[in-house]
Amino acid sequence: MLHLGWGTQRNCGGVSRRAMLQAGGASLLGLSLGDALTPTAAAAPAAPQKNCIFIWLSGGPSQFETFDPKPNAIDAVRGPYGAIPTNVTGTHFCELLPQLARRADRLTVLRSLSHNNFGHESIAMASGFEGQKTSFGAVVTKLRPSRGTMPPYVHLGSYRGNGSIEQTALDHIGGGDFGPALEPLVIRDPQGKSVNLSEFALAADVPAERLNHRNELLGSIDRLRKSVETGKTLGEMTQNYQRAVEVLTSSQVRDAFDVKREPDKLRMQYGANFFGQSCLLARRLVEAGTRFVQIKWYDCIAFDAWDVHGAELPGMSRMEQQLCPRFDQGLSALVDDLHQRGLLDSTLIVAVGEFGRTPNINKFGARDHWAHTFSAVMAGGGAPAGTVIGSSDAKGAFPTNRPIKPEEFATTIYHCLGLDPVNDIRVRPFIRDAVPLAEFV
Numbered sequence: 001m002l003h004l005g006w007g008t009q010r011n012c013g014g015v016s017r018r019a020m021l022q023a024g025g026a027s028l029l030g031l032s033l034g035d036a037l038t039p040t041a042a043a044a045p046a047a048p049q050k051n052c053i054f055i056w057l058s059g060g061p062s063q064f065e066t067f068d069p070k071p072n073a074i075d076a077v078r079g080p081y082g083a084i085p086t087n088v089t090g091t092h093f094c095e096l097l098p099q100l101a102r103r104a105d106r107l108t109v110l111r112s113l114s115h116n117n118f119g120h121e122s123i124a125m126a127s128g129f130e131g132q133k134t135s136f137g138a139v140v141t142k143l144r145p146s147r148g149t150m151p152p153y154v155h156l157g158s159y160r161g162n163g164s165i166e167q168t169a170l171d172h173i174g175g176g177d178f179g180p181a182l183e184p185l186v187i188r189d190p191q192g193k194s195v196n197l198s199e200f201a202l203a204a205d206v207p208a209e210r211l212n213h214r215n216e217l218l219g220s221i222d223r224l225r226k227s228v229e230t231g232k233t234l235g236e237m238t239q240n241y242q243r244a245v246e247v248l249t250s251s252q253v254r255d256a257f258d259v260k261r262e263p264d265k266l267r268m269q270y271g272a273n274f275f276g277q278s279c280l281l282a283r284r285l286v287e288a289g290t291r292f293v294q295i296k297w298y299d300c301i302a303f304d305a306w307d308v309h310g311a312e313l314p315g316m317s318r319m320e321q322q323l324c325p326r327f328d329q330g331l332s333a334l335v336d337d338l339h340q341r342g343l344l345d346s347t348l349i350v351a352v353g354e355f356g357r358t359p360n361i362n363k364f365g366a367r368d369h370w371a372h373t374f375s376a377v378m379a380g381g382g383a384p385a386g387t388v389i390g391s392s393d394a395k396g397a398f399p400t401n402r403p404i405k406p407e408e409f410a411t412t413i414y415h416c417l418g419l420d421p422v423n424d425i426r427v428r429p430f431i432r433d434a435v436p437l438a439e440f441v
Helices: 017-024 136-143 208-226 232-249 251-256 264-270 274-288 317-340 406-416
Strands: 051-056 083-085 092-094 107-113 153-156 185-187 292-296 347-352 374-379 387-389 399-401
Touching: 051 136, 051 274, 107 399, 107 406, 136 153, 136 292, 136 406, 153 274, 251 274, 264 274, 264 317, 274 292, 274 317, 317 347, 347 406
Parallel strands: 051 292, 051 347, 107 387, 153 185, 153 292
Antiparallel strands: 083 092, 107 374, 347 374
16 A cells, blocks of 8 residues: 655654655555556567456356347256347347447357366366466556556455455455566455545545645655666656556546546536446446456356355345346446447457356245356457357257357457467467457458
8 A cells, every 4th residue: 555654754844754764655555556557578569458347256157147039948958037129139148237248240159168076165267277376467567558647447346355244256366477567456346435545545635736845855856866876777767656646646636536526417427336337437447548457247156146046035036137138238338438438449348257157047036156158248349249159958058159268258358458479478378378369350
């Protein structure tokens, strides 16, 4: 956490040397903000920035009640809900997603995702494969760093089990191979009042003007160090310290995190709930310059998220009353908003959970965990709009065409975001030997 103006030894300007050195190495989630803003030496040449809004549907959404309904199956497979046509000829969604069905021509649906881990701790769909603890956001931030003042990687929702009864994939991944410096900036709850960005907030008695004076003191310290140290490294450090100060004093950064600046009408279009407002905040962040925004669907897997077994109340009806309506409204508004602002082509939206649900209704009238076949949806950022990739069998149990492994899913995301997963050896540890899906190339 970054705290400026704290310390025990003060100079005549009211600032301690410890505090000033802390400003120079500004702590961001335990690491140097200057380091976190440093472009990697091996970074690719500057290119148009592609952004990502990665939506983690924790608990595992049912493919039957979302993007792969089976209207001709027996009742025990089909479930209680019907299928509706979308605006793409021949493609049907579950009737619980009417708004997304009207926008299918802007979506890419993957219906044949597949792996073998049936547990909520599975990290394959959030990192590329089991055992790989480096998140998509960390890889993108490291290998295609941003150049602006906005934090490059932001997580919306609980993180590392904070406030959550049960942990899912996003609690087990993060900076991974790159260390804590590539952890995301965590915003616990984007709703309501302006988000309190403690990582970017000045202490109450330290206005921006005083910080600038303290920055001058830092300059004096650096000039003293230059008398004994020379070379490019120190110059680069000074530039990164200056960027850190710019972040701390930037009204752009503070304003980007304040969804109250949006018209009430638009906020209501997203939905007056955590997920809808997270989608709105994600749009604001990528518009301001954040490269990767990660949204976690609520906290408690059993009661707020997509883990609908039926033994917990209200069971399957939660799909109809809470889950699908909020998802349908929030994601539809996000797609529309990005499109209207000219940001959809440069922003990849990905929505996926750790797995799908069983191809049969259990004794409680709902579905259990199933990883052999499930669905995800993507939009924008180079995804082929109006396309369905892969298919499952008549029972929605196994892929019948184009089984998609987590590594291929990850490689496709990296490809869309401007990395070269085939030829860039820096990407290979995170995707093994996978190549992007042909429809995206």
